[in-house]
Every structure is written in structure tokens, then in C-alpha cells.
Amino acid sequence: MAITVTEAAARHIEKSLARRGKGIGIRLGVQTSGCSGMAYKLEFVDVTGEDDQVFECHGVRIVVDGKSLVYLDGTELDFVREGLNEGFKFNNPNAKSQCGCGESFSV
């Protein structure tokens, strides 16, 4: 089981953490909501919990809780620029469909 981030995502995470001034990495997770069942969440991490798994990739720490991991296994987190917009994108091999707004996905 593994979660990876692209080089671009790793650089942006480092920059964001530096700007924030604290935090040991970022947390990837899923929560049940949105119109297609699941939605991703992306948060800074200050402390890890008991059932968290920690991955290291391109020098940044990625924290995923045990429950989310079954939905995210194999996911690559990318940082992209689309027109004027820039942000993180989940390339999740488990996702079978996404809803129109892109907020949620289902497996």
C-alpha cells in the first residue's frame, strides 16, 4: 500500500508548510459526502493519530488514516495549474466515477 506525490506537489507542500510555520506534513483522507459518495480532504498535520499511516515521498510526509487508505491506495497527488487556477489533484486508481463538479467520487 502506498501513496505518492509528484515532484511539483511536494515542492508546493513544502512551501505551504514553510509559510504556515508549523506542521509535520499533510493529511490525505476521504469523507462520505458530496453527490457521488466520497470527497477528498487535504489538511495540514500537526500530530499523527494511532491508526495513521505515514508515507514519505520527495521529502514530504503524507499521513493517511487507516480507513481512508483503503479508498486511496495507489493514489498519486499532483499539483497542477489549469488556466488561472492552481491546486492539488488526486490521481486515484480506485475511483470509478466522479461527479460533475469534481468534488466527489465513488469507488
Place this chain on the structure above:
Amino acid sequence: MALLQIAEPQDAAAPHQHRWALGIDLGTTHSLVAVVRNGAPECLPDEDGHCLLPSVVRYEADGAVRIGHEAAAQRGAIASVKRLMGRGYADIPNRESIALDLLEGDGMVRLHTAQGVKTPVEVSARILGALAERARASLGDDFVGAVITVPAYFDDAQRQATKDAARLAGIHVLRLLNEPTAAALAYGLDRAAEGVFAIYDLGGGTFDLSILRLSRGLFEVIATHGDSALGGDDFDHRIYCWMLEQARIAPPCPADIARMMRAARAAKEALTQDERARIALTLDSGEAIDLTLTRDTFFAMTSLLLEKTLASVRAALRDANLAANDIDGVVLVGGATRMPHVRRAVAEFFGKEPLVDLNPDQVVALGAARQANILAGNRDAHEDWLLLDVIPLSLGVEMLGGLAEKIIPRNATLPVARAQEFTTARDGQTAMSIHVVQGEREMVADCRSLARFELRGIPPMVAGAARIRVTFQVDADGLLTVRAREESTGVEANISVQPSYGLTDTEIADMLRASLAHAADDRDARALAEARLEGEQLLAATASAMAADGDLLSADERAAIDQHCAALTDAIAHAQDTVAVYHATEALASATEAFAARRMNRSIRRALAGKNIDELELPK
């Protein structure tokens, strides 16, 4: 897909402005209001600089209502109404001794006043209202609510009456807090990992001794004992009796009694600082009293009162199965604990110096203010202590297909409210069954069922058009209220349940472990349920389309669609394989594509038929 940004962790305080929240000590003789300002709790004084508001209300015949100091000095004022809160007429012990005009009422006892019959709740609301007014004058209008303290022994009826009084006064109650717990919070005792503490509360007219156990950040009241007719006033009364003996005067008139009681109180307060106090006054009869009271004399004549409080302490320790030296700390509450011999007796009894740094009149209100400040969402970086109740297991509702949709996540701090919108699954559906469940698993069958209720009267609409807002609200006492409301008509239904009722810590832990152990199974079960759901929705849509526009289909086409419908129905009923259900759904979807296009054409033609081009509203 939408691009995401990194968010702050959910449990960190969102950047926001400071929100004021009040701590209110609604006492038998005095009440106070405190607030956390610049990180430290402080009591708010009135215009004259008094922090203490006498818990006295007087209803005047002319319609005015006097509260506090201006009511205290008058006859016919209502005092000590706290003793009546939530009590029926028959429940009130030694009614004769209460100088109030009590009436039997439905449920709670009532009071006869110059403005008609009032309940103790209304009287308390006046006191709370006066404190809120004081807070408004000092902080402005925008405080979010208050933590109000109640004695640890208050039962549900008394607590509910206190909440009702606050509501009547227009104060949002963040939480009711036990007075001894508030005192412990004021001293920051919750910062210790664990311990057992005694709270010795000698007020004006009541004495309470509570033993608290702190473990994992939560205080539990393990024993309480007290005397509801023993307080600082009794010490005054001892001095008054001594004055009568020493001065050898005739039985005084009421005005002289009041005068002598005031002199007695002044002498008691003076003896806190000084070795001796002079009592000099002239009575209406012309007789003069001029006495000197020494500390030793005062201590000797009140030693029996002090011994009564220590008897309560022993009884509470016995109830808790503890010895005096098991107590890790002692907190003194109440103005009467300023008396040096009270402090000395308590210190000797427990074998350690009690905590006395804070003003004993204010301790409870200060602790309540700290708690209120946290409940309002204000947390300083260095303040990592938390005395909050959290939801032990997620709360949610059952969705079509047996899926559990979580509405309030586990570990959300109380009080909390969350809402989510749902819709109907069938055309013309007029009722919805709301099944409230608790647990971390994805399938309802693996969660704990809490309650079911129905929302009726949804207007018939096509599936997916109705908007039903389901609100989950858990108050600070852990009471869950679920409300479902159809937004277009406003029809509403609701239910209340106690989610933690009957669940032990081990059961909660087991439920959590199960959710982690079954994460993968749950994902598959959820996927299958979702696939089935999607298939069922397509079947329903196809059936209603064929009923409406079946004439658009040739016999062959109809047979093909029927066959795909049957295959999908079979897959939904029997297949344990998500992929099989998906394939059957997709097959039916492609088989009905041409049909759907023809229906679309027909409805457009219908909409346009017979209309002049000018009548159409074209997008500009």
C-alpha cells in the same frame, strides 16, 4: 476535476474573532457574571463597582421590578428563590421557615407577588436578565451565550428549571456546569493529569462539600454532602446572640434586629484582619451597645458551626471511600471561607493548605467563564487543556440501500449541529422514513439503531426534486434532536434521543475497532449497495418513461428493454458482485438511449407546438 487546496486540520480553531461567552454563578444569596478577557477570567462589576448581585427580586405594585441591591433592603422582596427551583409545593422542606408567600401550582411551586403569581423560574430569569444586562453594558450585544452553574446535587427538574429561566431571560445556555467543577476549573486543577479534589463551599446560607475525581481531563463528582441551612449568616447570628447576652437589653424591635445583624456582620468581617473588633451602636430605645469582640471569643462561640461543616466533610469522604489524606487539593469557595478559623480547621483536617488565591466569592463564576470561553470556540495556543465532551461515535441516517450516511462525525465537540439535504428516490414519494444510526461502519446493519421516525406530507414530485433538510443537533448534555423538514412546504418532523444511553466505554471501543478491522469489507459493501441503488433508480426511471411515452417504442425495442430490465433486476437481487450490477445497469442505459432521445424530442415539440416565435423567451 476540481482542484483542492490544503486546509487547516479540522480540530484547530479556525481563524476568527474573539467571541464573548459568560460564566454565571446563579447563587442562593448572590449571583455573579464573569467573562474571559485577555486570557484571564474576571468578574464584571455593576456601575457602583459591586461584583456580587444579591439574588433578590421585588415586584412593585406599580409594575416596576427591582433586582439586587435596590431590592435587598426592602421588605417583601423575594430571596433565596434558588431553593424553590424545579420543586413542587410538597417537595419543599420546612416551608414555614421560608418568608415567602408560596402557592401550590401545577408542577412547580408558585409565589404570590404584588404583580400576581410568579414561578421561581420567572424570578430567576429576572436575576439572570440583570446579569446579562450588566454584560451587555460592558461587552456589547454580541456574546454567544453563557455557562450557568448549578449545585452538583441538582436533579433534572432543577437543572431544567435553571435552563428555562435562562431562556426566559434571553440567554443562550452553552452548558450547565456543576459548581464544584467550576471552582476546580477556576484554579486550573484540570491541568493535572488526574487527582481527587475536595471543594469546601460555605456560602451565605448553604454549605456544600463535593469530592471530585479528575481523570483524563474530565471531572466526575463522586460525593456531595452539605447542609442547606448552614452558612455565613449563622456566624453573624452567633455574634448577634452574644451581643444580646452581653448588653443585657430587652428583646429588640425589627429595625434594631436588622441594625444589630449588620453590626454583627461588620464585626465578623473585621475579625478576618484584626484580633479584636469593636461593636458600638445605639438602639431605637436609646440603649447603647458598646462591646469588644476578640477573635478567640468569636472562634469559641462558632466552633460548633465549624464542627458541623467538618461532619459533612467526613460523611462525604465516607461515601467516596476515601481518607482525608487521599485528597490531592482543597478549594475554598464562598465568602464565609475568609474567616481565619475556617481556613485553619480545613487545613488541619486535610493536612494541607487549601487553595485560597482567588476571591472565594468569585471562584465559581470565574471557572464558569473559562468553560464558557472554550465552548464559544476561543482557545489560546498555550491553552491546550480541554474539558469538553465529545461524541464517542458518529451519528447519521440510513440511506437507500442500507448505507449509513454520517452527519455528525465522531469526536465532534458538544454542543454541535449539522445539517444535510436529502431528496426522494421515487416519483411521487410523499413520505420519508428517517432512521437514525450510530457507529463508524458503512452499512446500517453494522451500526447501532437509535430511532426511527417518518416525515409525511411531502408534496408528490419527481424523484430527486424534493429537498429535505435533515438537521442533527446534540446539546451539551448529550441529547440528540433530529429534525427533518421539507423545504418547499415547511412540513417538519423531529425526534429526541440520548445517543450514549446504555453504551459502556468498552462497547464504544469495540465498535471503533470493528470499523477499522472491516474497512475493506465496508468499502466493498458500500460499492455494492451504491451500484444496486443506481440500478434501481434506472429501473424506476425506465418504468415511468415507458408508462408515459411507451408508444414511441416498437415491439422489438420494447422487448429488448424489458429483457435488460429483467437482467438488471436479477443482478440487483442476486449478484454479490459490484461489477455485474454495473454492467447490467450500463446495458440497460445504452438500450434506452435512443428511447430517451425520442422522448426528449417529443417534449421539446410539445413545448413549442402552436407557439409563435415571438412568444418564446429566448436567452438574450
